[in-house]
Amino acid sequence: MLTCCLDLPSLTIDKVRDGLLSRQFSAVELTNEALRHAESENSKTNAYLSFASDRALAVAARVDQRIARGEDPGPLAGVPVAVKDVIVTKGVRTTCGSKLLANYIPPYDATAVIRLEQAGGILIGKTNCDEFAMGSSNENSAFGPVRNPVAVDRVPGGSSGGSAAVVAQGTAVVSLGSDTGGSVRQPASFCGVVGAMATYGRVSRYGLTAFASSLDHIGPFARNVKDAARLLRVIAGHDPADSTSATAPVPDYEASVDAPVAGLKLGLPREYMRDATGETATRIAQAIDRLKSLGCEVRDISLPMTDSAIACYYIIATAEASSNLARYDGVRYTSRSAESSTLAAMYRNTRGEGFGAECKRRIMLGTYVLSAGYYDAYYLKAQKVRALIARDFARAFETVDAVVAPVSPFPAFRLGEKVDDPLAMYLSDIYTITASLAGIPALSVPCGKTSEGLPVGLQIMARHFDEPTMFRIAAAFEKTN
Numbered sequence: 001m002l003t004c005c006l007d008l009p010s011l012t013i014d015k016v017r018d019g020l021l022s023r024q025f026s027a028v029e030l031t032n033e034a035l036r037h038a039e040s041e042n043s044k045t046n047a048y049l050s051f052a053s054d055r056a057l058a059v060a061a062r063v064d065q066r067i068a069r070g071e072d073p074g075p076l077a078g079v080p081v082a083v084k085d086v087i088v089t090k091g092v093r094t095t096c097g098s099k100l101l102a103n104y105i106p107p108y109d110a111t112a113v114i115r116l117e118q119a120g121g122i123l124i125g126k127t128n129c130d131e132f133a134m135g136s137s138n139e140n141s142a143f144g145p146v147r148n149p150v151a152v153d154r155v156p157g158g159s160s161g162g163s164a165a166v167v168a169q170g171t172a173v174v175s176l177g178s179d180t181g182g183s184v185r186q187p188a189s190f191c192g193v194v195g196a197m198a199t200y201g202r203v204s205r206y207g208l209t210a211f212a213s214s215l216d217h218i219g220p221f222a223r224n225v226k227d228a229a230r231l232l233r234v235i236a237g238h239d240p241a242d243s244t245s246a247t248a249p250v251p252d253y254e255a256s257v258d259a260p261v262a263g264l265k266l267g268l269p270r271e272y273m274r275d276a277t278g279e280t281a282t283r284i285a286q287a288i289d290r291l292k293s294l295g296c297e298v299r300d301i302s303l304p305m306t307d308s309a310i311a312c313y314y315i316i317a318t319a320e321a322s323s324n325l326a327r328y329d330g331v332r333y334t335s336r337s338a339e340s341s342t343l344a345a346m347y348r349n350t351r352g353e354g355f356g357a358e359c360k361r362r363i364m365l366g367t368y369v370l371s372a373g374y375y376d377a378y379y380l381k382a383q384k385v386r387a388l389i390a391r392d393f394a395r396a397f398e399t400v401d402a403v404v405a406p407v408s409p410f411p412a413f414r415l416g417e418k419v420d421d422p423l424a425m426y427l428s429d430i431y432t433i434t435a436s437l438a439g440i441p442a443l444s445v446p447c448g449k450t451s452e453g454l455p456v457g458l459q460i461m462a463r464h465f466d467e468p469t470m471f472r473i474a475a476a477f478e479k480t481n
């Protein structure tokens with residue numbers, strides 16, 4: 001039987017390919033097994049919100065046909081992939097973690113989803129997330145929190161907690177999440193997997209439900225750097241359907257994972273080490289030593305605007321969110337409140353009943369900072385601060401090839417620990433939102449565990465469109481694990 005030769009949690013993209021081409025298993029057999037495993041394990045983490053069995057098996061059959069005809073089955077052939085539920089999938093329920101969209105079936109696919117299936121990837125299911133990707137712990141989902149597979153009393157991070165958890169748990173080989181202020185990197189660090197955010201515009205946002213459009217990215221999760229690089233290459237590239245997508249050609253990211261790193265100059269921003277808790281700081285210091293032993297030169301640098309980043313992000317992100325979320329009005333997409341006798345009451349009741357507390361908080365905050373009397377004092381000011389944060393990085397990259405830092409000041413915290421303190425929750429994004437505001441690529445790669453066994457992630461940030469250097473450093477570092 002198939003299970004004898006399939007250890008799903010240890011599969012990588014290359015292992016799937018080898019297994020298919022050597023006829024150890026077919027794509028349909030692997031898909032059936034992956035679906036069965038994911039469904040049976042889901043009660044432990046609540047990471048999947050829906051499974052796409054029919055669609056998955058249809059794509060798997062196409063992969064098998066290509067192999068039977070002797071054709072190249074594609075760079076993701078037969079690979080079980082999970083996709084965050086803010087990314088639309090034709091015919092497969094897409095909830096955005098919101099009660100409002102509990103029954104929403106999109107009529108089209110996101111570009112990233114089309115590309116991953118064209119590459120032979122198998123979409124097996126949709127993953128739980130914070131409502132409209134707003135959160136750092138996955139506790140803002142209308143469908144219950146996700147539990148961290150590494151320690152089930154802990155959060156997996158957010159907002160792409162489900163996509164990180166399924167890769168860590170072994171119920172998908174790779175997955176897609178979205179990162180607006182850290183939502184791929186932070187859950188990757190909490191769950192002990194690799195998570196990457198490319199340069200803004202590198203991956204089409206077509207079909208990614210808008211939260212804060214100038215910050216939103218789709219990004220890959222994987223169990224190793226090479227798989228993350230492969231998945232990013234598949235989904236990256238210009239898309240006429242997204243006017244902010246970049247036209248620059250996509251390099252072969254995987255080609256950089258075996259390149260040596262000796263002689264590269266890395267910057268360690270002193271502002272990022274100040275608030276890191278003891279064990280996180282220790283693991284990062286050890287990671288720096290390992291990078292030095294690979295021949296990298298590590299320099300102390302300063303990114304002086306770091307202290308303003310949280311305030312800047314939570315003005316810009318909420319301003320954009322307040323506008324983007326206006327479309328959920330009871331007319332389109334969503335369910336409609338039954339209690340409404342007038343149009344105004346329909347809007348009010350639908351939105352009042354449908355949105356969770358965090359979305360309401362952000363809509364109010366965003367509406368406030370955009371209002372006539374406060375626009376200059378908050379929104380305009382935040383845009384200026386954003387430019388200064390980007391300038392900090394541009395200056396740093398005049399002297400270093402990449403910036404290394406923690407992903408989060410602390411490892412995965414306990415479920416419920418921060419839910420009543422939104423400000424403490426916001427502060428957990430302190431090291432990730434700077435790269436988001438600057439639009440530069442950044443990833444999280446595992447760099448050890450705390451004494452309690454909780455994973456810690458090392459963040460590597462690079463110049464705009466220099467994903468190859470980011471992957472090169474991450475892959476070399478990963479080999480020292």
Ligand code: GLN
Pocket residue numbers: 133134135136158159178179180181182183184211317429
């Ligand atoms: N935690 C941040 C927030 O709540 C980032 C979320 C994200 O990247 N989607 O906005």
